[in-house]
Amino acid sequence: MISSLSFINQKGEILIYRVYKDDINRNEIIQFCAKMIATKENKESPIINIDQTSFIHISIKDIIILATTKIDVNVAMVLEFLYQLTKICKAYFQGNLDENCIRKSFVLIYEILDEVLDYGIPQIADANLLQKFIQEGGIQQETTINIERLRQLTYTLTGAISWRPAGLYYEKNEIYLDIIESVNLLISRKGTVLRSEVVGSIELRSKLTGMPECQIGMNDKLLMGKQARYNKQNSGITIDDMKFHACVGLPKFEKDRIITFIPPDGHFQLMSYRISENINIPFKVNAFYSEIRENKLEIRLKIKSIYDQNIYGTNIIVKIPVPKNSVNVISASSIGKAKHEVEEQSVIWRIKKLQGDVEISLNCEIQLGLTTREEVWSKPPLKIEFQIPMFTASGLRVRFLKVMEKSGYRTNKWIKYLTKGGEYQHRL
């Protein structure tokens, strides 16, 4: 399937090169590297086919990970695999994947590459599992000698519940739930909503003993519709689409819309969802650009927070685009600090904390420098980044989380909600 994998640095040097099939040679890779380095911009498509050889790559910061193949593979699979491979590497390198740690731990990477692909066909690509038998500097002798444990490992690897090893024990049984929503919003020049969408994810950190079966329920309209006791005014929200971690029993969900799972140990993303109806837009923005004199631009900006009064938005960053030739920016704001940042070509307005139902304003006077060429400035959209704890833009709520294990222990459950700004843009 995949003929070879390489890790390439910014200069186009090969850091790691592993061949799985004999139909590719190093020179072809080197040629590709040269080409990639020559066209650095993101205009190049991630898949290139030269003479029946396909080069499929992704870029993680400065590292390019490249897979080659000569057959008609499923491209989406190869790409997804490359992403998972980076996740694995990051798990091993404490969240980093850069040239340094690749050079330092190349032995480990080769070992990983040997396990995740066989004959170019993706195999086990779960960082937690791999760490059970591949570790920097070799695993402890104990595991290698204890055949019983090894057998258990291979059965876990190939079994139906490959994500959770047997025999876990915790003194205190705890489970943490994080509901994180990011709002993608596009508002037109005239103030109409062009697109609004919430992409959410439910992340779990589980510290549970044994093989617990969990069940989670949300105020999802379809699910609640099946349980008659909810009346109409509390009819829940419409979720367009949900995607689940491998641990969720999908056939059961399809049939009864009940989410049951045996959680992996530690941190994982249980599900992601997408909602496009009835979204609570957290901010109302009014921006006026006016050229008061020649070479002098005035921006008046008003933002109103339209969430509940006892909720606070935090780390709000408003990026207000200004022309390239802005030289002297004087800004006055009712709250927070605004600063002209040249490399961003924007005035950045930072607000640490903002209560709900409050209107704030910013005025900027901008001196425009003289330019040699009269060029029309194409205004990029205004962007807002923010975090609002205890708030969900979609209105999603977790109604219950049950943990059932045969020993019948008590579980402490913690829950947290957060809404973030995703692609939150106002066209000007």
Added chain:
Amino acid sequence: MAYFGNNPQRGELQELYADLNDLNFEKKKEAVKKVIAYMTVGKDVSELFQSVIKCLEFNDIEMKKLIYLYIVNYSRQKPDDAIMVIQNFRKDVRKSENPLVRALAIRTFGCLRVPKLNEYLIEPLKDCIQDDDPYVRKTAVLCVPKVFEVSPDICPALLEQLQKLLEKESNALVLANLIQSMREIEVVSGKQLINLNQKIIQKLLLAVDECIEWGQIFILDYLATHNPQDSKQAEIIIERTLPRLSHINPTVTFCAVKVILKYLDFLDNGELVKNLCKKVAPSLISLLSWNQPEVQYTILRNISLILQKFPILFENEVKVFFCSFNEPYYIKYEKLDIMVRICDSKNFGQVLNELLIYLNEADPHFVRKTIKSIGKIAITYDKALEKAVSILVEFAKNVQQPTEPVQELLMQMQLIYKKSKQMYKYDESLKIIYSIVDYANEPESKSACAWILGEFGEYIPKSVEKMKEYIDNFQMEDRLVQLQLLTSAVQLYLKYPSQCATIIQQLITSAKDSFNPDVRDRTYIYWRLLSTDPEVVKNLVCFNSGVVSNFSKDLRLWETQDLVLALENMGSISNLFHKLPHQLYKNIKIKINNQHDVKIYKGEEKPDTQPQPQAQNQQDGSNQNNKKDQQQQQDIDLLSFDEPPSNININNNNNNKTDVFELI
């Protein structure tokens, strides 16, 4: 170059050699690591083969893996030395109690790719396929295609074993890998290996629920190539695939979409089909906004196919394809392309409003493509004409440089005027477009300008002077521009015979000796015609108002009969390039599509689509007329080709003809 770059210095090799043979284990291990490091950067360390192999004696897994890596890399250069390792492998496979070691040995063994070594492999491999441990089994199963690729002649027994395993295997992961490895062999051998029956389908469907994500992909991918016996079977397979739409791995979801869409064709129950479409659409839309741009890109590249066969899925969903400001351009291009395809007589206003925003983007290629898209929509939908023209005119007002988008703008305006000459009045479009003709610098855009000048000469002030300017530079122009200039100049001449007499004269003089036969021919035709019967020329070169030349309303990408086959291959590389597998890969056989009627899944039929085909018929009709005209033109050309100069002399004698020729 190679002498310095690719070979480690003599001294380095010797040092490594010493370390490898050192008695100290740690030193050995470090040396092995160094050897691998050299290998990675492309230096040749094959000379150390024997010393490296010797290190295999130690029972250290990490080192073993490294050495195996080394062996795989150099086994073909040193087949004779590689034979020495065989014993080691066999020992590992047969004797080791550690399943990981057994699997590692069999995995590496398969990668040696030396035909004469493979004979030693068959027996241990057979054992491993029957191993108790599923991890060893799945590794062994994947080893078979490796051996088959190098020495297919020793494999028949193994293949038979695989087929038997397919019947009885119960572990989902082994089963998934088994399917994948048998498919790989099928590709190499060109023969069918998997005999699918009801029982195996049942098993595969069960395995989908149990195995890891990649395994699910292998199985779904395979099921998509299968044709169900009847509606019942199709229904079962769809039903079992549906839950996969909620999988977190986008490829699993996408494969599930593929399987469901493929099997829809086989369902009898129309209501069920509708419901299924409703279920598939939101999953697909989630994939379109997937946060990994590369994955998103592949999905987008496949959308045109889905769009063509299942327009129903994206009804009212054009917003999904709106571009975001900081997306990579390769995604923006795809979205733009899809927006034009998805545009129809109802939502064109929405699409045009969105495209208007993109005209402000910084990237000239992207803006150019946006303009092209606007033009396409205008030409396809009569109702969109006015809005499109006003957008383009507004853009033209701000033009100050001969940029790439300006070239496209001129070309698209030409097409729009061709479609509807009346548009020149709208929004003063002609005036504003004409004010930017000097920014044309590509042959196509220049020829568009020349066309506009000829076509609208009477509405353009000082058009004759402008034409003269063009003709002064005639020799320097591209062939395309020259040809258009000839026609346009004649057009203008017919409109202002007296003012243009000199320039047409000048034009003919410089064009008749052109090195380009097309230009020469056209010059002579016009020359001859003008001197015989200017009325004929008028019919030839002047468009009658209301006549619309041919515009393809058809934005389809795929041939209808290819749709079924393309759908089976959705997600593949060939599909990404909008081709069928055999069109991209020479070694793939052409698969014949047995389904003759391709079903297209539309939403509710709208009455207003009705009039358009008629309009198209008209267009076709007029187009045929045009063709006829061209035909005539050629006929004339052929008749007069022999001795043009003498004929001209004759014409010259006929003084009652047009005044140009008196001047010669």
